[in-house]
Amino acid sequence: MSESKEIVRNFIEEIIEEDIRNNKHQGRIHTRFPPEPNGYLHIGHAKSICLNFGLANTYGGKTNLRFDDTNPVTEDVEYVESIKQDIRWLGFDWEDREYYASDYFQQLYEFAIQLIKSGKAYVDDSSAEEISARRGVPTSPGENSPFRNRSVEENLELFEEMRAGKVKEGARVLRAKIDMASPNMHMRDPIMYRILFTPHHRTGNKWCIYPTYDYAHGQSDSIEGITHSICTLEFENHRPLYNWFIENLDIFPSRQIEFARLNLEYTLMSKRKLLQLVNEKLVDGWDDPRMPTLSAFRRRGIPPEALREFATAVGIAKRENIIELSRFENIVRNHLNKKAIRTMAVLDPLKVIVTNYDRGVEWLEVENNPEDPASGKRKIAFSREIYIEQDDFMEIPSDNYYRLSPGKMVRLKAAYIIRCDQFVKDQNGKVTELHCTYVPESRSGQDTSGLKVKSVIHWVDASHSITTEVRLYEQLFTKPDPASFETIHEIINPESLIILSDARLEKDMANAAIGFSYQFMRKGYFCLDNGNHDGKLVFNRTMTLKDSFSK
RNA sequence: UGACCCAUGGUGUAACGGUAGCACUACAGAUUUUGGUUCUGUCUGUUAAGGUUCGAAUCCUUAUGGGUCAACCA
Numbered sequence: 001m002s003e004s005k006e007i008v009r010n011f012i013e014e015i016i017e018e019d020i021r022n023n024k025h026q027g028r029i030h031t032r033f034p035p036e037p038n039g040y041l042h043i044g045h046a047k048s049i050c051l052n053f054g055l056a057n058t059y060g061g062k063t064n065l066r067f068d069d070t071n072p073v074t075e076d077v078e079y080v081e082s083i084k085q086d087i088r089w090l091g092f093d094w095e096d097r098e099y100y101a102s103d104y105f106q107q108l109y110e111f112a113i114q115l116i117k118s119g120k121a122y123v124d125d126s127s128a129e130e131i132s133a134r135r136g137v138p139t140s141p142g143e144n145s146p147f148r149n150r151s152v153e154e155n156l157e158l159f160e161e162m163r164a165g166k167v168k169e170g171a172r173v174l175r176a177k178i179d180m181a182s183p184n185m186h187m188r189d190p191i192m193y194r195i196l197f198t199p200h201h202r203t204g205n206k207w208c209i210y211p212t213y214d215y216a217h218g219q220s221d222s223i224e225g226i227t228h229s230i231c232t233l234e235f236e237n238h239r240p241l242y243n244w245f246i247e248n249l250d251i252f253p254s255r256q257i258e259f260a261r262l263n264l265e266y267t268l269m270s271k272r273k274l275l276q277l278v279n280e281k282l283v284d285g286w287d288d289p290r291m292p293t294l295s296a297f298r299r300r301g302i303p304p305e306a307l308r309e310f311a312t313a314v315g316i317a318k319r320e321n322i323i324e325l326s327r328f329e330n331i332v333r334n335h336l337n338k339k340a341i342r343t344m345a346v347l348d349p350l351k352v353i354v355t356n357y358d359r360g361v362e363w364l365e366v367e368n369n370p371e372d373p374a375s376g377k378r379k380i381a382f383s384r385e386i387y388i389e390q391d392d393f394m395e396i397p398s399d400n401y402y403r404l405s406p407g408k409m410v411r412l413k414a415a416y417i418i419r420c421d422q423f424v425k426d427q428n429g430k431v432t433e434l435h436c437t438y439v440p441e442s443r444s445g446q447d448t449s450g451l452k453v454k455s456v457i458h459w460v461d462a463s464h465s466i467t468t469e470v471r472l473y474e475q476l477f478t479k480p481d482p483a484s485f486e487t488i489h490e491i492i493n494p495e496s497l498i499i500l501s502d503a504r505l506e507k508d509m510a511n512a513a514i515g516f517s518y519q520f521m522r523k524g525y526f527c528l529d530n531g532n533h534d535g536k537l538v539f540n541r542t543m544t545l546k547d548s549f550s551k
Numbered sequence: 552u553g554a555c556c557c558a559u560g561g562u563g564u565a566a567c568g569g570u571a572g573c574a575c576u577a578c579a580g581a582u583u584u585u586g587g588u589u590c591u592g593u594c595u596g597u598u599a600a601g602g603u604u605c606g607a608a609u610c611c612u613u614a615u616g617g618g619u620c621a622a623c624c625a
Contacts, residue, residue: 183554194623549586
């Protein structure tokens with residue numbers, strides 16, 4: 001027997017396995033993914049989704065989808081729908097466990113009464129400014145609110161007035177009574193409820209007091225019996241408070257565990273800034289293929305399997321990290337290379353006349369995907385007039401350039417070797433046409449010419465091709481660390497989108513379908529855009545091929 | 552002048568007191584009818600100083616560096 005591959009566990013898996021060994025919660029594992037419906041899911045969320053659902057999957061547990069909808073001011077149903085669609089597309093299923101923090105508003109309210117009754121919460125009439133001023137700073141203690149020692153009866157009465165809508169927004173809050181001198185700012189009598197006369201997308205006008213994150217989140221976890229509540233590092237300082245509520249309410253002890261969020265080079269993860277890109281129309285919307293949102297990845301042709309692999313490949317740890325884009329690209333290319341059907345597409349056409357070709361149209365056979373023999377072969381037309389890529393010809397070639405130039409030969413993929421005899425320029429000096437001769441005995445697969453050429457280039461037949469639009473995407477930002485810049489405008493990449501309207505594809509590509517990936521040979525991976533273009537075909541570049549020929 | 556967390560090649564992540572490994576990147580070579588793919592090889596690492604120990608990336612102390620916290624956001 002060969003030795004089995006060692007399984008590497010991340011620190012969360014180690015905690016879970018320890019809990020299972022100790023029979024904690026009878027070995028039950030239950031996680032949750034808690035998005036706030038105030039924006040679209042991005043690749044950072046994908047890491048969290050894969051972690052939470054993945055953990056449940058490997059340990060025979062369950063994962064709830066719970067919308068953390070405690071702030072009606074910023075949240076909307078539009079986001080709820082997109083989030084559900086994106087999680088499904090990523091490949092995960094929460095079955096019937098679709099919950100909302102707002103489902104628990106009544107329960108949370110009763111918990112609050114319980115804390116008031118036990119003298120652990122009080123109503124504060126201070127203004128936001130006063131509260132902030134009395135909270136102190138991290139390096140020195142705060143001071144108690146003058147309203148801190150109200151009687152239980154008074155607190156109950158006042159809180160009821162808040163609930164009943166008798167108090168103006170901002171005039172009163174409910175606070176936990178903990179310790180204004182705590183070195184942890186979150187323990188300095190944190191706010192539990194604030195008054196907001198904003199209708200909620202689910203509860204409508206039923207409530208005008210809304211629980212804050214700190215008060216709602218842990219209790220929602222507890223209500224759902226979540227065993228491992230996984231969140232990002234910035235909530236580390238909230239954990240004592242998370243535990244304080246659970247202990248003082250004496251409810252199910254969910255455990256919060258923090259891990260380092262995903263950071264990716266050239267990518268912004270801040271929902272606020274992504275929203276800004278959308279609002280200022282710096283991109284085409286949340287699903288603009290340059291965005292890091294899941295809907296954008298879908299539109300750009302990134303396979304969900306690749307995203308899942310990436311999410312686990314980056315690892316789970318507590319160390320701050322910035323993943324290199326090459327890591328992401330490597331994984332996406334691996335997936336696409338295996339499954340993408342090859343086709344020839346000339347993005348920037350240059351006409352070639354094969355002057356000695358007089359056999360009309362000839363049909364040549366070519367593999368659909370050399371990586372996958374099962375993908376079969378197809379026939380492509382070849383005739384006297386074809387197109388090649390502008391940059392596959394250089395009038396004065398550089399030393400390491402081994403494509404076409406005057407007097408030089410290349411092979412046309414799956415066809416013949418041609419030699420460039422002449423070129424035609426327009427008045428601007430741009431090369432507009434090549435006159436070449438082909439070598440009849442060099443036909444692909446039955447080459448008896450004995451000629452050796454350094455390069456094989458792609459091409460399409462002029463009369464057996466279609467003209468389409470092709471969109472080339474590059475990084476949206478010119479800096480690898482866009483988050484560290486104050487304004488996004490200064491780092492927007494002006495060439496992040498290049499629209500080519502005259503691309504020539506093999507005629508068969510008229511039948512291209514959404515959801516499939518194609519490799520435009522030597523040019524990259526592309527997919528049909530899922531937007532509405534009045535019947536016109538538009539292709540998005542998912543990713544370039546790795547390019548060892550640097551320009 | 553606080554609390555909490557983190558520190559392993561360029562990047563990310565393993566090694567759970569006993570040979571610092573893997574992946575990506577970069578570079579070099581081989582193969583190739585995609586300058587793709589594939590294959591082979593090379594370079595580069597335990598933040599520092601003490602301590603414990605036969606033995607420390609791992610445990611302890613201190614220092615240094617980085618992150619988070621002062622919304623009625625999540």
